[in-house]
Amino acid sequence: xxxxxxxESLFEKIDRLKVAVGRDVVxxxxxxxxxxxxxYSTIADSPSIIGDIVKPIHDLLLAExxxxxxPELVSLDKKYISLFEDIKNIRSFMLSLANGDLTQKLIxxxxxxxxLKTFHANLxxxxxxxxxxxxxxxxxxxxxxxxxxxxxxxxxxxxxxxRKGLIESEKKYRLLAITDSLTGLPNRHHFFEVxxxxxxxxxxxxxxxxxxMLDIDFFKKINDSYGxxxxxxxxxxxxxxxxxxxxxxxxxxxxxxxEFIVLLPETAIYEAELVAERIRCSIENxxxxxxxxxxxxxxxxxIYNFECAAGTSDVSTQSIDExxxxxxxALYLAKNQGRNRVALFSNEL
Amino acid sequence: MLxxxxxxxxxxxxxxxxxxxxxxxxxxxxxxxxxxxxxRDVLEQRFGTEATDEIFYESGKMAGQCFYQNVLGDISxxxxxxxxxxxxxxxxxxxxxxxxxxxxxxxxxVFTISEDLDCSGLPELDYEICTYDEGFIAGLLxxxxxxxxxxxxIDCWCTGDRTCRFEANISN
Ligand SMILES: [Zn+2]
Numbered sequence: 001x002x003x004x005x006x007x008e009s010l011f012e013k014i015d016r017l018k019v020a021v022g023r024d025v026v027x028x029x030x031x032x033x034x035x036x037x038x039x040y041s042t043i044a045d046s047p048s049i050i051g052d053i054v055k056p057i058h059d060l061l062l063a064e065x066x067x068x069x070x071p072e073l074v075s076l077d078k079k080y081i082s083l084f085e086d087i088k089n090i091r092s093f094m095l096s097l098a099n100g101d102l103t104q105k106l107i108x109x110x111x112x113x114x115x116l117k118t119f120h121a122n123l124x125x126x127x128x129x130x131x132x133x134x135x136x137x138x139x140x141x142x143x144x145x146x147x148x149x150x151x152x153x154x155x156x157x158x159x160x161x162x163r164k165g166l167i168e169s170e171k172k173y174r175l176l177a178i179t180d181s182l183t184g185l186p187n188r189h190h191f192f193e194v195x196x197x198x199x200x201x202x203x204x205x206x207x208x209x210x211x212x213m214l215d216i217d218f219f220k221k222i223n224d225s226y227g228x229x230x231x232x233x234x235x236x237x238x239x240x241x242x243x244x245x246x247x248x249x250x251x252x253x254x255x256x257x258x259e260f261i262v263l264l265p266e267t268a269i270y271e272a273e274l275v276a277e278r279i280r281c282s283i284e285n286x287x288x289x290x291x292x293x294x295x296x297x298x299x300x301x302x303i304y305n306f307e308c309a310a311g312t313s314d315v316s317t318q319s320i321d322e323x324x325x326x327x328x329x330a331l332y333l334a335k336n337q338g339r340n341r342v343a344l345f346s347n348e349l
Numbered sequence: 350m351l352x353x354x355x356x357x358x359x360x361x362x363x364x365x366x367x368x369x370x371x372x373x374x375x376x377x378x379x380x381x382x383x384x385x386x387x388x389r390d391v392l393e394q395r396f397g398t399e400a401t402d403e404i405f406y407e408s409g410k411m412a413g414q415c416f417y418q419n420v421l422g423d424i425s426x427x428x429x430x431x432x433x434x435x436x437x438x439x440x441x442x443x444x445x446x447x448x449x450x451x452x453x454x455x456x457x458x459v460f461t462i463s464e465d466l467d468c469s470g471l472p473e474l475d476y477e478i479c480t481y482d483e484g485f486i487a488g489l490l491x492x493x494x495x496x497x498x499x500x501x502x503i504d505c506w507c508t509g510d511r512t513c514r515f516e517a518n519i520s521n
Contacts, residue, residue, distance in 0.1 A: 110473075110509040117504055118511045121461045124449035137428060 049073065053080075060087045090116065102127065126152070138163070180254040182232060183239035188261075191253025192320065195263050198251075199320045202265075202308050210272035210305045212262040213327040214242070214279065217298045217339040219258035230290050234297055237288045245278040261324070269305040269344065276301045276342040284340060298340035302330025305345075357411060359419045375442070381466055385481070402480045409481035413488020421489075427453045430493050438462075444469075449514070456496060456519035460486065461504075463512040468505055477505035479513050486515055496520070 052071040059066045066088070074080040086108055093116060096104040102124050106113050122145055129140045138160035142149040178190035186194070195211070202209050216222075216238055223231040235258065242252050242260055251263040262279075264272050280301055287294040304326040306318065326345045334343035365374045392401040417424075420437050424430045435446045444465035451458045463469065467479045483500040490498040497520035504510035 109504075111511075114504075114509040114511040117514070118463075121447065121449060121512055121514065124459075125447035125461070128448045128451070132428065135428075139432075 056084060057087060060084070060091055093120075097123070133159070183236055183254050185239050185243070185260070186251070186253045188253060188255055191251070191255070191261060191263070194251050194253075195320050195324075198263055198265050199306070199323070202306060206308045207266055208268055208305060208307045210264040210267045210269060210303055211323055211327040212264065212272060212276050212279070213255070213302045213324070213331040214238075214260040214262070214276075214299050215301075215331055215335070216258040216283075217300055217335075219297075222295070222297065226290065226295070230288075230295075233290065234288055234295075237286060238283055238297065238299065241282040241286055242279050245275065245282045247275065250275065261327070267305075269303065272303050272305060273342060273344070276303055280340065280342055300331055300334035300339045301342045302327050302332065302334055303342065303344050304330055357415070359415050378466060385467065405480040406484035406487075409484025409486075410488035410491075411484075412481075413485040413490075414492050415488075416485070417489050417492035424493060427451065427493075430489075434489065456494065456498070458490070458517040459514065460517070461512045461514045465506075465513060468507050468513060471507050473509050474507040476508065477502040477513075478507050479505055479515075482513065483515060486517055490517055494519075 053074055056067060056070055070081065070084065089106065089108055090113060093104055093106045096102075097116070097120060102120065106117060106120070126142060126145070129142060132140050133156055138156055140156060142152045178186055180187040198209055201207065216234065219231070219234070222234055235254075238258075238260065239252075239254065242262065246252060246262065247264075249265050250267075251265070253261050253263075255261040262275070264275060267275070280299060283297060283299045285296075287296055304323055306323055330343045330345040333345075334341050337343060389401060389405065392404055396404070416437075421430070421433045424433060431446075431448055431451075438444050438446050444462040447461045447463075449459040449461060462479075462482065465479070465482065467482055471478070479502045483502050487498045487500040490496075490500070498517050499520050500515055500517045502513055502515050504512065504514035506513060
């Protein structure tokens, strides 16, 4: 708004000053003032000029489409052009941020750009952290971005605990799949897996190993006289006695029914005999407590030793089934010899 | 030069438990900045701006190498490096390190460090000033990868950016 009376009185004062002091003295000042006043009055008298100048900047803030053509009055003004360009850059940077495009860079410096860069940096770091989580690093936590941080952290913690739970239950199911539920020993299937691996290893490295087959004597009688509950107790107790008598590297399994099996890696026949005898004694000497007193059982054991030495003729023809079959044959020899004893396989069998 | 007076080694940091039983290992950040600022001033007066920046970069690099060897210890992969570094910078009150981009194969990284020792909270200037940090990061990365790195601060608190952003690339 132009205050006309103020302007006129200013001109009058300058005129009076000019008359009083003389043009020479105030000449330059007078010219300057006249210029300023006339520019001021032109702009101020025409609100449309200020409006024109402000509009492109205003559009940058408000309008979806902007006009690149600047008003004539400022089209060559470096400061105006740079302000216009700066806001335009910020505007397009913000648009890419909003669209999730984090690859854009804001070259501009200063507070406003700095705040946006902080936001940009946060988003980029968050993206990196999320990537780390997806690669299995569940220790990632966000300590910035306020309420989002707590949600993100809760999500990662939840993912981590779900994952741990899954691993635990996978372990549990894996164990269930390979264990005999009554005795807790490895089941027949798992025993075969381990035995096959040992068999290949022994062949590859020319090693020896032994297999013991064990059968509880007169088990059917125990079942018939005392019932299945006691039968199950007997199976569990025998399994315990077997495990107690083994060395760390020996691998036992429940073969089926009242039959058990033990794999003894890198064990020669005489060592296997010692282990078998230990098992037999332990079973024989153990009292199994039942409702009205106690019972004891015995077991018969057969051993086969696989020797993969140079010159052993039948190495290549033997399969793990054959090996177990030979231990089984030895077991029946022990049965035939009167039970509660250990017998070795021999080719005559 | 065998008979140098000031050849740096980690044990020159001294036994702080023994030497500062009451005050402990921490000090005010102003003191660190006071020392750095005055060093920078005198060096610039004596040797010029460019040489001063070079001296700061090289010193930072030596510090980064020593820090890697003596603080970070056994690092076998990049994730571990970042984790150990973030933790060390945080517990020692050096700054908050964040990764923005990392391409281990190409050897190209973008890090930001906020609340840092050198510049956070300084008045706004027209230029980035964390030359020492550039060198520090270069030293760390060189120790880890065995390759030379160029590190440049592209945004700085001092230029109004509120956080310092560093681009690191394997030197050509
Ligand atoms: Zn900085």
